[in-house]
Structure formats: structure tokens, C-alpha cells
Amino acid sequence: MPTPADPIIEAILIDEEEFRGLLYDDATGLPIGPGSIVKGNPTSLYGWAVNKSPGTKAEGLFIMRNRYTAVEVNLATEYEWFATLSAPRQAVLVCMAYQLGLGGLGGFTAMLHACSVGAWPTAATEMLDSHWA
Secondary structure: OOOOOOHHHHHHHHHHOOOEEEEEEOOOOOEOOOOOOOOOOEEEEOOEEOOOOOOOHHHHHHHHHHHHHHHHHHHHHHOOOHHHOOHHHHHHHHHHHHHHHHHHHHOOHHHHHHHHHOOHHHHHHHHHOOOOO
16 A cells, blocks of 8 residues: 655655656666666666566556556647547557657658547558557
8 A cells, every 4th residue: 555645755855866867877867778788777757776676566557557657648639530539449549659759650640640530441451561560
């Protein structure tokens, strides 16, 4: 069971630990990417050394839910026809955008056009004829 938030602890940690959305080396402060040499600990968010305290399934689900909800909002904003799709079709596009990023999904121009006009066999063919599938 999660513990309730403690405003004093949160205020101290927010003040002492800079929020960093990307993984970084806590010894150098440099971002970690492919090929990086890490001198300290891979760290993210508010000083979370991910190798010392692995994330929990509950934390992962919390982050995933926040992220796919944001993706869904972005899709509804970007594609006016998105809201007219059935829930399963919306779910497929949300999952694709979650996995590929919105820019990656945007590269599926023929598939997106097919979705916008309800050409489902074409949309399916375009999805399956990709590295993503």
C-alpha cells in the first residue's frame, strides 16, 4: 500500500534534486544515451538511481497510464477524425504512438490517411508492411 505524500519531504527533495526527465549519470550530470560510459549511477526524475532501486510494477503502470493518456489527448488534438473511431481502433493508434512516438506514428502517412477515410483493409496492410509490425 503506498504511503501518503509527505509535503515536507517532497519540498526538500524537489529543492535538492533537480527534475531530470531523461536518464543521466549522477557523477557527471551528463545524459546517458547509446554508447555512454557511466561513472556514477544511471539516475532519472528526482534523483532516482535506477540501478540501486529498481522501479516497481505499480510505478511502471502509473507512468505508462499517464503517458498513454497524454498520447491519446495529443492524437485527438492532431487528428480531428480520431474521436470518431471505435475504441479498438483508437487503442491501436494510441499503442502505436506510445511505442513509436507521435513523430514515428506520423511517418505512417498512408495508414493515417486510410484511417481518416475508413479504409480499414488499407490501414491494416500499411501497418503490417512496416518494421513496427
